[in-house]
Amino acid sequence: MALVIAHRGASGYLPEHTLAAKTLAFEMGADYLEQDIVASRDDELVVLHDVHLDRVSDVALKFPNRHRADGRFYARDFDLEEIRQLQAWERMNADGTAVYPDRYPARSGDFRINTLAEELELVGALNRQFGRNAGIYPEIKRPAWHKSEGVDIAPLLLEQLQSAGYEGRDDPVFVQCFDADEVRRLKVELGCPYPLIQLIGDNSWGESPTDYDALRSPEGIASVAEVADGIGPHLSHLAELETVDGVPVVGPLAGLAAEAGLLMHPYTFRADDVPPGFANFDDLVQFFVREVGVDGLFTDFPDRVISLLED
Numbered sequence: 024m025a026l027v028i029a030h031r032g033a034s035g036y037l038p039e040h041t042l043a044a045k046t047l048a049f050e051m052g053a054d055y056l057e058q059d060i061v062a063s064r065d066d067e068l069v070v071l072h073d074v075h076l077d078r079v080s081d082v083a084l085k086f087p088n089r090h091r092a093d094g095r096f097y098a099r100d101f102d103l104e105e106i107r108q109l110q111a112w113e114r115m116n117a118d119g120t121a122v123y124p125d126r127y128p129a130r131s132g133d134f135r136i137n138t139l140a141e142e143l144e145l146v147g148a149l150n151r152q153f154g155r156n157a158g159i160y161p162e163i164k165r166p167a168w169h170k171s172e173g174v175d176i177a178p179l180l181l182e183q184l185q186s187a188g189y190e191g192r193d194d195p196v197f198v199q200c201f202d203a204d205e206v207r208r209l210k211v212e213l214g215c216p217y218p219l220i221q222l223i224g225d226n227s228w229g230e231s232p233t234d235y236d237a238l239r240s241p242e243g244i245a246s247v248a249e250v251a252d253g254i255g256p257h258l259s260h261l262a263e264l265e266t267v268d269g270v271p272v273v274g275p276l277a278g279l280a281a282e283a284g285l286l287m288h289p290y291t292f293r294a295d296d297v298p299p300g301f302a303n304f305d306d307l308v309q310f311f312v313r314e315v316g317v318d319g320l321f322t323d324f325p326d327r328v329i330s331l332l333e334d
């Protein structure tokens with residue numbers, strides 16, 4: 024059965040990456056809980072999707088003068104003690120409107136941004152008390168940028184995973200990254216003992232120095248298979264969604280990945296943001312599970328995917 028990966032927690036219901044969102048995802052029965060990892064000024068690993076704080080917190084109210092020239096507030100410019108003072112909010116657009124208006128109310132709730140260590144403790148405690156083995160799925164965010172800012176996240180992450188008791192491939196953990204050089208380094212240089220997932224984006228996003236057009240080619244996928252256990256592509260990379268007759272078809276990347284023996288964990292399955300070509304969320308999930316044959320799905324709505332997979 025395909026793995027259900029709670030994308031930033033049960034982020035369809037509670038502000039992303041808060042311990043509340045992770046606890047809810049655990050209770051829903053997600054197989055894996057995702058952590059995005061960025062570094063604070065004092066080199067603490069915090070769980071945040073962006074290197075910026077301003078779209079998911081009240082940082083601009085509490086520290087109005089601490090933005091950079093581009094107007095953004097960077098986690099790297101704040102000590103953990105300062106980040107702890109922030110309220111974590113449902114994700115906003117640049118103009119302050121909610122990205123997903125039907126989700127948790129904007130600028131509300133008493134939520135905090137937490138460290139990776141705190142989240143690992145939570146997952147460990149819940150697993151022990153409920154007799155479960157829910158996994159973790161940390162992503163190293165923008166490693167090249169972080170190194171240019173004087174911090175190397177990968178070794179810090181591996182140390183924390185070891186001290187939290189994750190020893191190797193038999194433990195429920197995947198490590199993911201968009202940067203192909205970093206995935207290779209994790210495997211070859213740092214001897215990462217955990218399964219690795221190469222995330223695949225579009226070059227237009229500027230997410231990393233990696234050329235994703237090249238990475239999706241047969242040669243690119245072969246090079247990924249040398250170091251990684253799977254790929255994490257956008258769902259539009261695995262299927263052609265907007266066809267002439269309106270019926271989505273499986274794309275070539277799915278075949279390449281399957282041939283190379285790579286797991287497929289596409290993102291992001293959102294009940295309130297169903298892409299064209301699908302009548303509803305159920306059709307979307309069923310197509311990727313049955314037609315594309317994915318091994319796991321990143322979703323903001325773990326409960327919905329779990330109930331579909333159980334049918």
Ligand code: CA
Pocket residue numbers: 057058059162
């Ligand atoms: Ca992520």
